[in-house]
Amino acid sequence: MTGAATDAQRRPAAVQRTAVVTGASSGIGAATARSLAGEGYHVVLAARRTDRIEELADEIGGTAYTLDVTDEAAVAEFAGWLDRADVLVNNAGGALGSEPVADGDSDEWRRMYEVNVLGVLHVTRALLPKLTAGGDGTVLIVSSTAGLATYEGGGGYAAAKSAAHAIAGTLRLELCGAPVRVIEIAPGMVRTAEFALNRFHGDHAAASRVYAGVAEPLTADDIADTIAWSVTRPSHVNIDLLVVRPRAQAAQHKVHRT
Template sequence: MSTRTAVVTGASSGIGAATARRLAGAGYHVYAAARRADRIEALATEIGGTPVVCDVTDESSVTALAAAVGDRLDVLVNNAGGAFGSAPVAEADSDEWRRMYEVNVIGLMQVTRALLPALIASGAGTVLNVGSTAGRVAYEGGAGYTAAKHGTKVVNETLRLELFDQPVRVMEIAPGMVRTDEFALVRFDGDASKADAVYAGVAEPLVADDIADAITWMVTRPAHVSVDELVIRPKAQAAQHKVRRVFE
């Protein structure tokens, strides 16, 4: 039997890089896809995978990813995404909103569309989309991101309906508070003080490897088992707006 294969987008850091490592550890040959060539080349060397420079918002780049993968694929993890800005709707930046929709929704669609034939050809493919609790609950200052992640959730639900008679499972993991090196920094345009404030007083937020561990569990269930949605938060986060913070 040939080696199982997986594509992980947004694999240059955070949840994507951790997922690539976990899947490689579970026996998959991982195609690590992201825009930053140096990062994914180093990761691929570490895990014995294949680096593919890919911008999920660019159709020609996604076509090249599909060509690199070939005719058969077992697992697709649509992890590429991001939040940009935190302005209220009355002060929203149109370009930031477009960027969030492009990467979290259009990019996810383009990669899925390009790789579906290979997933179907595997006979037991899995699409796992990385959503967010922001795709379920609105909060002030987050309208652009929550709208985009609600889009991720609905695309996931629709795709499952459309593929009900195909040998492909469609899953979503929706993380809550996860502390990674870059997510909050990117959102706040490099402002470390704002990024740190997100996690201030939270002793144990989730980390990238917690999500990667859960993703690996989801995709390695028997082929007839579909974990349609998995919402995962740190114990300290009872809800989007209710987080236990302890300051000494």
């Protein structure tokens, strides 16, 4: 990351670039905010938990903005408030439940779709004019390997992340010729403080079983480092799709456990 950091340091403060990170209150989003701040970006942290993003914004010299990406009107208001946007990291998302399709909870499936899919639509659509106007914009979508391969008990989440994957591919086609890159990062098994715990509704034992016997799952910092590397490539370089897994995970269904 040394070369990218040097490029950022060479930019005059007056033209400091702005990166918007959704879901920035914890996990991959918070780690990404730190990484992009380290690369010289002014980071706008957008998430629902005001106290967390304000604390992190103070730490990294960024700006906190309380936002629910599923609220279309609130996202439009956010876009109107924002002076500029050079990078958008669509990170807000999550999984709920692990029941088979036959027992799927409609409310959970709906919530996953609203956050993982409509949230990406709302924020991307609202910020595209600013990303384009800057002449060198980047839209990054954090999808998942679940969007590339299905697995038992993951129907709702896989469906939502498949849609996010489709958005990235479609947007790249539609923006061909425009000064905006579209990057997709698809993480595999990442151990964060909240992802599995939220999925299993606070059941610590169930959340722990996801990572049982896996010596080194990925961390939020691993994905943040990948995101920062991707967005700091030269403008003509587009990382279309980057799949990131721990060495122990060969596929969704193939994980080495000791």
